[in-house]
Amino acid sequence: MSEVYDAIVLGAGAAGLFCAGIAGQRGKRVLVLDHAEKPGKKILISGGGRCNFTNRDTAPERYLSTNPHFVKSALSRYTPRDFLDLVEAYGIAWHEKTLGQLFCDGSAKQIVAMLLEECAKGDVAVHCGDAIASVARGEEGYTVAFGARSATAPALVIATGGPSIPKMGASGLAYDLARQFGLKVVQPRPALVPLTLPGSEALFRELSGVSTEVVARCGKAAFREAALFTHRGLSGPAILQVSSYWQRGDTVTTDLLPDREPGWLKAAKRERPRSALRKVLAEGLPERLAEALCERLGLGGELGNLSDKALDAAEARLACWPFVPDGSEGFAKAEVTAGGIDTAGLSSKTMEARKAPGLYAIGEAVDVTGWLGGYNFQWAWASGFAAGQAL
Template sequence: MNEYDAIILGAGAAGLFCAATAGQRGKRVLLLDHADQPGKKILISGGGRCNFTNLHTAPDRYLASNPHFAKSALSRYTPADFLALIEAYDIAWHEKTLGQLFCDGSAKQIVAMLLEECAKGDVTVHCGDGVGGVEYADGRYRVDYGQSSASAAALVIATGGPSIPKMGATAFAYDLARQFGLKVVQPRPALVPLTLPGEEALFRDLSGVSTEIVVRCGPSAAKAPAFREAALFTHRGLSGPSILQISSYWKRGDTVTAQFVPDRPEGWLKAVKRERPRLSFRKAMGDGLPERLADALCERLGIEGEIGNLSDKALGAAEARLARWPFVPDGSEGFAKAEVTAGGIDTAELSSKTMEARKSPGLYAIGEAVDVTGWLGGYNFQWAWASARAAGLAI
């Protein structure tokens, strides 16, 4: 039986950073992962360049049953703190849009950095064996893996959620949490494409067409912010950054509303009627929209002919529809296409300062395994670093 101060399950972003933090404090740390190499999700993130944080990180950019839970960890380890680590390793980076920071080179640089940080703390990293069982007795957690066993006073759950199962993701974190009496908020896919029913086939036929929209979601619209980014029509429904963002707030039965041509002022169609009455409605409405999308919207509106021949009432109604075009998705593309998992280990079970379970001394949960889900654009990585740091300093 190998003895450690802490055993960390999951060598993803949170697990690696927690192991490095604890190891560099002099703790004997064992980091385990069933995958054949650490950081596999990091490697595919951000198109292979890893969107490692977001400059606009704030608690209101996260979804959780307790919206205040993330405040403590996020305030104590900020994007500037992680950026300082990046720069200490001379990793070149750039800001893309909306505060999103990416490596200039490759996500491999992030994994290499985290492994070097673990090496500085003499962390034992073991990949390629699944966990056979976890037990607790006499103040220590025993973990069986492969042909070996280890024990420690602290056990950290950092195995993430079931999103992207082809990368080896499972619901192991929730099973383990329940084993120790922790409640789990129902997990669901987040940052995921939405699917449209058959009656929306006209829009599904636009597969590959992209346009910038402002998207909202109701009836939870009071809680869900509006997102202005690109939307992509797919053969199954809707995707693109704006849709992935709103999907985290969407519940079955909710209507998603898209504001097409969001830069147009109120009354713009009537203004076009006065200035260019001979212009066709299709041309007037479609200016600034991809041609195929303009045709589809025009067909749904059922309006044609010269704009000068249309009543102001009809133009006002068309304008209102374009400003809040309703879609009622019939589902999402599920965990297979979800970038993250919403829900997870209930934050009511954990200390917001240390990430330790209130009922089980020495048991910690961090990262995506916890019911804290960030927006698209580096927010989930920042939660991984911040929650990992909190636990790593507490072990």
Template sequence: MAPTHNVPTHDVIVLGAGAAGLFCAGLAGQRGKRVALLDHADAPGKKILISGGGRCNFTNLYTAPDRYLSENPHFARSALSRYTPADFIALVERYGIAWHEKTLGQLFCDGSAKQIVAMLVEECAAGGVNLRLGAQVGGVEHADGLFRVQFGSETLIAPALVIATGGPAIPKLGATGFAYDLARKFGLKVVQPRPALVPLTLSGEEALFRELSGVSAEVVAHCGKAAFREAALFTHRGLSGPAILQVSSYWRHGGCVEIDFLPDQPQDWLLAAKRERPRLALAKALGAALPERLAVRLAEHVGIEGELGQTQDKALRGAETQLRRWRFAPSGSEGFAKAEVTAGGISTAGLSSRTMGAQAVPGLYAVGEAVDVTGWLGGYNFQWAWASAYAAAVAITDFP
């Protein structure tokens, strides 16, 4: 029988069956709420499945608020402190999912990301969550303390609504800006969304580096005050690799990225090389620290030919400075199609950091990537999904 216009069909409606939505729905259901979880996709957790090369980098041991970008850098602190990596690891282990630390605190499944999706779906089943897939969310209305959501041909009604539909990153998986349209409808501001954790493109003279496509090296990449020591990869379009993906979240159009190609070499390394092996060419010297093709290209660009012993110390110091602070001016990024996440989103100014609830609209919550909180590469964004979802689920189930 179709519901009457003012009788709730559920206690909570969660929009979006990604990481944050699945986790929030399962928790709320297990805490006694009648939950409907809606998604236009034909299966849950699609972005989870492709994460971490198919093994899901599900958290990071070094999670801390300063590893997140937001217009309010303190906003994430409350949620992150109340649901930690150890909490999610305990859940993973309860399901017998084997995991390992790859590097820099990044935790991955030994097997497959499918295990994480299956775990979250099972958590929803344990909470009696009504998971509905494969239809579009139509109108969303709010009146008399109730949210009415049109899903396909049905109307679902609940006093609580959770926006967990993420951002527009990876549109081929169905990602859209739906969360922002809905937030604006309810009077919430939106921080301009932009691609984050994304390869950067080069043009003009810097496009000469395209011939190095496929070459990678461990570097320190800088953008403003942010600095990351990881691999950088040259591509046919520009720069990629973990170090570049990290700084891309901080980069803005018109800005520069600085790369230190000699992170392991002591100061005045080239002068020492000149004394020890004066007949060595710069390209050969660089080849001891960098891939040969990259060493040759950098040596050509700094313009030092001939042997080190025939080169003035001043020129070698200048070359070393350039190699330690090589400035690239990206022409852009590869956009949302190649971005791992979206920076920006629903402004934290209108949300409670404790509950993830909209301060001006009781019963409305926003979690995960939809919110203006963006983590570093390496499991930080999943931990934000779990922590923000937990904060909202607890608040909803404490809601009278």
């Protein structure tokens, strides 16, 4: 005999738990299912264990989607301030780290506990530890088989995320379900992910562990944050940000000394002609990086022995140093997934599928990807709120 609910939420992550709590407190009988042993596993590792739970500067243009307008409705109806009010109501201490990023002072466990308490207030049943065996749609709604049990409800919410971080149990279940019920899927790809460099860039891969602030660009996207050289290529916040915009074959450029005024190298030559270029660069860059750049530029010796033309060329190169990555570190190291369930088949107001009444998709499962820094959590809350209000 199948258990009967008003709604079944697949996925006990940020979006799923939040949605379930909203619907439960509206009087709906809700069941949350997750194959993981405990709820909120990705929340617990986020933000270095302190959960970067939102960003004050959330705005639609800071999200990638095939339809850039899709996020506007949900984000306007559930804001970072709304979620912060909830955090503060639970007495969770928080701080702003940088660039609008809000973190728990204590632990990400506090956010998971808060979400579970919100579910408890709505008498939501949360069941973890059994894989979803099948999902079918009949006259009475959607029937989900899990373990030795099954449940039926007129509404089903897909909140199982994307395939990023598979070691946490992430999978492409959301896309399989979407296709099963007639929804299209935008090709998923790793986002907020380190990029790899080819063997021809071994000089830079040998700088593993060296970090410096840059302006990284890919296409029209530009981010000023730290870049980190790794044994495989490039990482750090600036690189993770542009990776969401990067496609194979694209060039990523970095302004390695973003605060320098045009003509600064010639000015340095006039002021101290006996200084080596390497030494001058090391005043604004890590020494190992300065040495590698000079080696790649082929410029050694004193500034006074270098022509103004050579210095202008070096300055231009440093302001727009090109890297052509040969790939990324894939879903294993990606913080999120770009692409996903096509928003063209969903209502931007309720997250309900247009061609499958009662079917909803929220959070990372959808073709919406935020910037690094709490934006993806805010999308989880906003999309979860939209669906939770509509169930």
